[in-house]
Amino acid sequence: MEGHEANLSLIRELLTLKNPENDYYETRFIPGKGYGCFAIKPLKRGTRILADSPLLIVPIGHYLQSDIEAAFEKLSSAEKTLYFSLHSGHGQDPRNWPDKIHPEVAGRERQRIKEQHNARVAKEPSLISIFQTNCMELGKGAAVFPNAARFNHSCCPNACFNWNPAIHKETIHLMNDVGEGEEITISYCDMMHEKTLRAWELKHYGFSCDCPACNGDEDDANTFAHKSAERRYRIAELERDTRFFRGARLEEGAKRPEFIMRMLELAKLHKEEADYSVRLANIYLDLALVCEATGDYEHGRSCASNAVKVKRECQGSDFPDYEKYKEVLRRINIKYKAQLFTK
Numbered sequence: 001m002e003g004h005e006a007n008l009s010l011i012r013e014l015l016t017l018k019n020p021e022n023d024y025y026e027t028r029f030i031p032g033k034g035y036g037c038f039a040i041k042p043l044k045r046g047t048r049i050l051a052d053s054p055l056l057i058v059p060i061g062h063y064l065q066s067d068i069e070a071a072f073e074k075l076s077s078a079e080k081t082l083y084f085s086l087h088s089g090h091g092q093d094p095r096n097w098p099d100k101i102h103p104e105v106a107g108r109e110r111q112r113i114k115e116q117h118n119a120r121v122a123k124e125p126s127l128i129s130i131f132q133t134n135c136m137e138l139g140k141g142a143a144v145f146p147n148a149a150r151f152n153h154s155c156c157p158n159a160c161f162n163w164n165p166a167i168h169k170e171t172i173h174l175m176n177d178v179g180e181g182e183e184i185t186i187s188y189c190d191m192m193h194e195k196t197l198r199a200w201e202l203k204h205y206g207f208s209c210d211c212p213a214c215n216g217d218e219d220d221a222n223t224f225a226h227k228s229a230e231r232r233y234r235i236a237e238l239e240r241d242t243r244f245f246r247g248a249r250l251e252e253g254a255k256r257p258e259f260i261m262r263m264l265e266l267a268k269l270h271k272e273e274a275d276y277s278v279r280l281a282n283i284y285l286d287l288a289l290v291c292e293a294t295g296d297y298e299h300g301r302s303c304a305s306n307a308v309k310v311k312r313e314c315q316g317s318d319f320p321d322y323e324k325y326k327e328v329l330r331r332i333n334i335k336y337k338a339q340l341f342t343k
């Protein structure tokens with residue numbers, strides 16, 4: 001434990017190089033689980049608890065070890081130490097990771113798969129294994145954010161992360177109220193995927209999830225795991241059924257009552273799953289536009305106002321397309337008032 005305490009104070013010291021101490025959470029060591037972030041006071045949904053600058057950026061999608069090495073070489077020695085203090089998903093059982101590559105996969109792609117495989121089953125952490133475990137998407141490439149990387153995973157997370165190009169930072173916002181001492185978690189995979197797919201996605205990080213959606217008995221109708229699995233299944237079904245009319249064909253969708261009912265059900269299910277992410281904001285935005293197209297400005301302004309609120313709470317009012325949401329609300333409000341005036 002003493003070793004962990006010493007390690008923790010070093011990590012805190014290194015982290016303050018990149019980001020000053022914050023008022024919202026602290027990093028703690030949990031035996032058997034590693035490091036995690038815990039609220040130091042009660043916090044409200046929508047709070048931006050972190051805006052983190054990248055430590056190491058790899059500006060291409062299909063990176064090789066040499067790309068990470070090139071970025072790593074540019075770091076100061078304290079930043080290098082900070083990088084190697086991050087969690088690494090190496091040391092995985094090679095039996096879980098077949099090392100055969102299809103003979104037609106050649107050149108750079110073959111090398112990339114080989115390097116990733118070797119890093120995963122290696123006995124020691126490496127530049128790649130740390131990158132694999134901690135990187136987050138950033139435009140076309142990926143980056144490691146030293147503070148954001150400390151948050152543990154849950155398929156029922158209470159926070160969400162987004163790359164905000166306007167401020168050039170990775171933000172973490174609370175999607176739900178969090179009590180003092182409660183762990184703040186984000187989802188490393190698409191939380192709406194079903195359990196087996198989530199388990200496969202999480203295997204890449206070298207752990208299996210024990211959150212309430214993964215750990216409970218899905219066959220027992222009284223458990224949260226069962227209810228959550230049903231909701232996620234229904235969400236996937238509704239997404240398939242509504243996809244065609246979302247976007248350019250939204251006005252066509254507005255003429256179909258079943259489309260509107262499905263969108264309303266989608267919003268309800270995301271809320272029940274506590275998924276107050278941009279996905280929910282976009283469902284509300286589409287509902288607002290549907291109401292506008294049918295002349296129902298009263299419901300339209302309420303949906304648009306929900307869209308703006310969720311968007312602001314999960315990504316912030318400095319997010320590049322936030323104004324687009326506000327503009328829809330403004331426009332429908334004007335139409336609503338004009339309609340009242342003519343009645």
Ligand SMILES: [Zn+2]
Nearest residue numbers: 155209211214
């Ligand atoms: Zn889980």
